[in-house]
Amino acid sequence: MQKLQKEETIALRNKHIGKSCQLFFRKDPLKIVRAKGQYMYDEKDDAFLDCINNVAHVGHCHPKVVQAACEQMSVLNTNNRFLHDNIVLCAKKIASTMPDKLKICFFVNSGSEANDLALRLAQIHTGNRDIIALEHAYHGHLTSLIDISHYKFNLPGGVGQKDHVHVASLPDVYRGKYRDTEYKKDEMGTLYANEVKEICDKIKSDTGKGICAFIAESLISCGGQVIPPQNYFKEVYSHVKAAGGICIADEVQVGFGRVGKYWWAFQKYDVEPDIVTMGKPMGNGHPVACVVTTQEIADSFMKTGVEYFNTYGGNPVSCAVANAVINVIEQENLREHALVVGEYLLDSCHILAKKHKCIGDVRGMGLFVGIDIVQDRETRVPDKELAQYAHHRLREEHILISVDGPHNNIIKIKPPMVFTKENVDEVISTLDRAFKEYRHNNEMYSVNSSKQPKATEVSVKDHRPRKALSETQIKSI
Amino acid sequence: MQKLQKEETIALRNKHIGKSCQLFFRKDPLKIVRAKGQYMYDEKDDAFLDCINNVAHVGHCHPKVVQAACEQMSVLNTNNRFLHDNIVLCAKKIASTMPDKLKICFFVNSGSEANDLALRLAQIHTGNRDIIALEHAYHGHLTSLIDISHYKFNLPGGVGQKDHVHVASLPDVYRGKYRDTEYKKDEMGTLYANEVKEICDKIKSDTGKGICAFIAESLISCGGQVIPPQNYFKEVYSHVKAAGGICIADEVQVGFGRVGKYWWAFQKYDVEPDIVTMGKPMGNGHPVACVVTTQEIADSFMKTGVEYFNTYGGNPVSCAVANAVINVIEQENLREHALVVGEYLLDSCHILAKKHKCIGDVRGMGLFVGIDIVQDRETRVPDKELAQYAHHRLREEHILISVDGPHNNIIKIKPPMVFTKENVDEVISTLDRAFKEYRHNNEMYSVNSSKQPKATEVSVKDHRPRKALSETQIKSI
Known part of the structure; x- marks a missing residue:
């Protein structure tokens, strides 16, 4: 199964692949x-x-996913400027797992592309630009996402914090700012959420404007597998909405049933985000991802008259794969x-x-x-x-x-x-x-x-x- | 082969797919x-x-490409934090089609991801931020690329021109600013290139700094299938380099042998870009793309200490597909x-x-x-x-x-x-x-x-x- 000896692979990697790439x-x-x-x-x-x-979600090389990909690949793989059943069936299925208002899908190729589009939608819909993200958050490798990812921009060689980016404390009850040694869980949820409110208030007093978006993973991965207090997101969302902002649930790492009880980790908190992004597990390794949002936000985007085109996003193969992944999750319980x-x-x-x-x-x-x-x-x-x-x-x-x-x-x-x-x-x-x-x-x-x-x-x-x-x-x- | 009647497909698309998506x-x-x-x-x-x-480059559903994808998909599809032969062989092959200095590859999932990373590399390497792009250019759907794509940001509902973005005239000798009715081809090349120099000079006088990058498609697609004068890029690159900038050749639409005589359209002009981006045809519909750059630029990125990780970028399946596409181009002449x-x-x-x-x-x-x-x-x-x-x-x-x-x-x-x-x-x-x-x-x-x-x-x-x-x-x- 090897084409090269391991030493040759290493030598070629050293010669031709950027050393910044993680290994x-x-x-x-x-x-x-x-x-x-x-x-x-x-x-x-x-x-x-x-x-x-967590990308090989239903198991590496799941035969049903491979079969779905290969069958579709040998028949058609083109862009969604043509009608195709796979994309609409995938969108319908995803929408069926979400709160009713989240029913409009934009298909893309990666969690990063999804989060970038989510921010763009939020900016267009609100007309605001200030983003609140969490300490030690990571939302993707694109320029717009490195800018909001404290995990990256705050490194010694990182790009630093941009004006429009605001960082709220990681709602970590074990080693965060507010700890379970001093507070009850609900108290911590409120204290952490109040930080978001304070940021909203400061943005209002500094700029006279509301905020664009609050974005967070529903369970926080790079931040250290953090499970925020149960009341945290509900209170945060309330503050963010009051400040005119959009709530984005980043489910790229934790979505598609990983949490067991729910399809999406945000459902644990009984909240309704305005935008949900998903990626990694969606294709079991195949590059497919999605932004799900409301009719109102999608309409705001449409009203700009600027069309959106993503060459591979939502192509028949990507959607065949995503549909197969969802089917396997259901069929294999x-x-x-x-x-x-x-x-x-x-x-x-x-x-x-x-x-x-x-x-x-x-x-x-x-x-x-x-x-x-x-x-x-x-x-x-x-x-x-x-x-x-x-x-x-x-x-x-x-x-x-x-x-x-x-x-x-x-x-x-x-x-x-x-x-x-x-x-x-x-x-x-x-x-x-x-x-x-x-x-x-x-x-x-x-x-x-x-x-x-x-x-x-x-x-x-x-x-x-x-x-x-x-x-x-x-x-x- | 249909799962739904056409009317149902349309109804579901209307219901669940953002209307901004081109159809x-x-x-x-x-x-x-x-x-x-x-x-x-x-x-x-x-x-x-x-x-x-142009994405279905070697023909829709080419059996050798499908076979390569399916074989690899059933064996392994994971991220490049592990060694794999496909990625290094793909990088080696791509480097062999390029000028010697262009030998370091970063694999990504789309032309947009490639252009975003190219800009990021240019910013890190030069420490500058001003970008020069062409009138009516389109470089991708991501926030950072809409910002530099006059084709998008200049629409009535577009985001408008950001401070760091500068637009040079489209080097169109038929209906551009300088036309073949008044000038010889070389003269037009020089006149259009001089505009880039003037922008560099203005940035220098305004900010005291050099520029970050000049980016252009080697043949200009959304601008109207424009073939710049033969001397244009050589003169532009000279001005850009003198101003401390990086030259990025966007080959997402026109690379991989489409121009026939060359692998890459920039080779027509006898120039050496610092970064080349490629996408669409690379996977014949499969989401795979690449940034190729020099050791020096890759080293600048590495020295930031900020690692790069792209979940699907360069995975064994994507690279099997890209390798198959390249093989088919060669085997079928x-x-x-x-x-x-x-x-x-x-x-x-x-x-x-x-x-x-x-x-x-x-x-x-x-x-x-x-x-x-x-x-x-x-x-x-x-x-x-x-x-x-x-x-x-x-x-x-x-x-x-x-x-x-x-x-x-x-x-x-x-x-x-x-x-x-x-x-x-x-x-x-x-x-x-x-x-x-x-x-x-x-x-x-x-x-x-x-x-x-x-x-x-x-x-x-x-x-x-x-x-x-x-x-x-x-x-x-």
């Missing part, structure tokens, strides 16, 4: 040549359990599955937390889970090094997780929806071993060496060559 | 259910000759074919022009041709109505052309590359009949009616219900 485990990257369900296989056909690829396995995963993480003090918090919904790794449960000081250690050790054990969040200490689990309870057991038991090893290693240092490394000095490089401890060794720890 | 022949749109080579078929299985779909058929098309248009004074100009290269329709050859007043008439009459004859340009009077022909000489004959003879009919109809009006309509009053609606004249009737005109 997992850059010093010793993985070459993946095939995938099936929740497993990816490297060039030696070694299997890796995929706990992070993947939402129910996500609910059951997600709860089992959360329970298992909680049990693990009882054994390991390094787990400060466990949070999630459905198959969207975060484990907050800390140096100390009282102070909640994040432990980036241990999170990184676990990341690399699990890779050695052929399990792919990711680590993210403002402090790079949140272990993220957001696997294909076909993830099983057995997979959960494997991840949890391997994390268990990794945490034990790490503690053992650090204790070894503190006993044997006068030059004991602080956690911050234990680089990934130090950890990587270490072999996994044997079961006997671990039991003896 | 050909909106009052009586086409429902296309299958396509092969240069033909599209409606729900009655009536064939339409496709003269406009489609560049040579485009050269031969393109010349035959141009010759045929010139012969047609000898019969019809309504043809003011014929221009093109390879399978990228424009016919400039005029009311009067001397004054060159554009004849939008006749162009629209031809557009609709050819549709009735099952031939799809498009009409574009600042005055909506340019008949555009940019078919799949498998277009044949017989197809050319069909288009030309049908245009011949349409022009004769139109003249005949107008003469009928002028003889039979005291209330003679001016051309501007002859609406499309008036023309559409007319039946084609019979061969006998036409011969009698």
Whole structure:
């Protein structure tokens, strides 16, 4: 299945692909040549359990999705300046999963294209330009989205904060500005939401104008798998609407039933956004995405007289794929599955937390889970090094997780929806071993060496060559 | 092959798809259910000759492209944070068609994503923000690109011209600011290029800074199939580089061998852009696109420390498709074919022009041709109505052309590359009949009616219900 030896692939990548492009485990990257369900296989056909690829939503290379794509691809793949059944059936189905008012679709190729169009629609509809987004938010790789993505623009080499961009605190009840140690959940929801109101008020007093839009992921991914307090969005939406703004729910990462109980994570909060954007899981890897909005907002766009054309957006193949993904979710009861396995995963993480003090918090919904790794449960000081250690050790054990969040200490689990309870057991038991090893290693240092490394000095490089401890060794720890 | 009756498709489209989305022949749109080579078929299985779909580059549903996509889709489709052979082989191949210095690729999902990233790279590399683009240019549907696309921002309901955007005259030697009636070609090239220099000088004197980028299509599509004078880009690039700017060649519409003699249209002018963007034909309908740039510019991006991640960009399926498209172009000698058929098309248009004074100009290269329709050859007043008439009459004859340009009077022909000489004959003879009919109809009006309509009053609606004249009737005109 390989055309090149791995070294050649690396050499060509170094020569021809921009180094800014992310590469997992850059010093010793993985070459993946095939995938099936929740497993990816490297060039030696070694299997890796995929706990992070929320794009391969219904499982890598799902045969029904592949079949739908191939059948349509061999018949027609052209733009939507011609009528076609696939696009209208896809739009009808998506609209049926939404509040009634959200019924107009614009099909695009990526979550980024969707969020860019959402902002454009909001600007046209409101006539305002000020955007409120969340601290550490990420909404896509396009210029307009880097501008509103604190996760990117605030980096040392980032573009910085533009005038029209306003950042509200991440509604993180565990390590945010308002914490569960001091406040009740509802109080925190109100306090975080009030920040949005204050920003609206300031914009009004500074510019005399209302705001354009508030945009947030319904569950916050790059921010560290954050689940906002239940009353947060309802209060925020109320403030934003009062300030003349549009509420945009970014469901690119968390939509399409990942949360189990709902099709869309915003439905958890009993709110009605004005615009919903979706992408990643929609095509199970195929580039298709969508903006769903109201008749009024779509009408405002139409009234400009500026037509919208997206060459590939909503083409018959993309929509055949999206329709197949939705059908598979329904036929295989993947939402129910996500609910059951997600709860089992959360329970298992909680049990693990009882054994390991390094787990400060466990949070999630459905198959969207975060484990907050800390140096100390009282102070909640994040432990980036241990999170990184676990990341690399699990890779050695052929399990792919990711680590993210403002402090790079949140272990993220957001696997294909076909993830099983057995997979959960494997991840949890391997994390268990990794945490034990790490503690053992650090204790070894503190006993044997006068030059004991602080956690911050234990680089990934130090950890990587270490072999996994044997079961006997671990039991003896 | 239909899932819905056409009326149902229309009703659902009206209900669920934003009306801003372009739809050909909106009052009586086409429902296309299958396509092969240069033909599209409606729900009655009536064939339409496709003269406009430059995306279906190597022919609709080319079996080798479909096969490559399906094979890869059933094996692996994931993001490029893992190593994969397809992306590096695609990058290597693309780099081999470019000047040596253009060797670093960033894979994205659409021409719009490519142009957005190109601007971002230019801003990062130069530290400047002023962009020079051409009058009536179109570079994509994203916010950052609408801003630089005079074709869009300058519409009555458009967003208007932003401070950082500067518009240089369209280097159209037929109906632009400097015309072939007054100047030699080289003189016009210099005069048009000097406008770019003047803009650079003004930016320097106004801001004290250099410019960020000059961006143009190498052959200008929405501007009306314009072929700039041979010396234009060389002189422009020299001015832009002197002003510290980056030269971006937008090859989204015209790349991948459409011009026949070259892989990329910029190669006609013997210039070396700093960034080349490509899209549409690259995937034969599949969403894949690319930014190619220099080591220096890629390094500037890397030095920001801000990583780039594009979920679907450069995935194994997209790259399998792109590799297959390139292979088909080479194996089927489609560049040579485009050269031969393109010349035959141009010759045929010139012969047609000898019969019809309504043809003011014929221009093109390879399978990228424009016919400039005029009311009067001397004054060159554009004849939008006749162009629209031809557009609709050819549709009735099952031939799809498009009409574009600042005055909506340019008949555009940019078919799949498998277009044949017989197809050319069909288009030309049908245009011949349409022009004769139109003249005949107008003469009928002028003889039979005291209330003679001016051309501007002859609406499309008036023309559409007319039946084609019979061969006998036409011969009698």
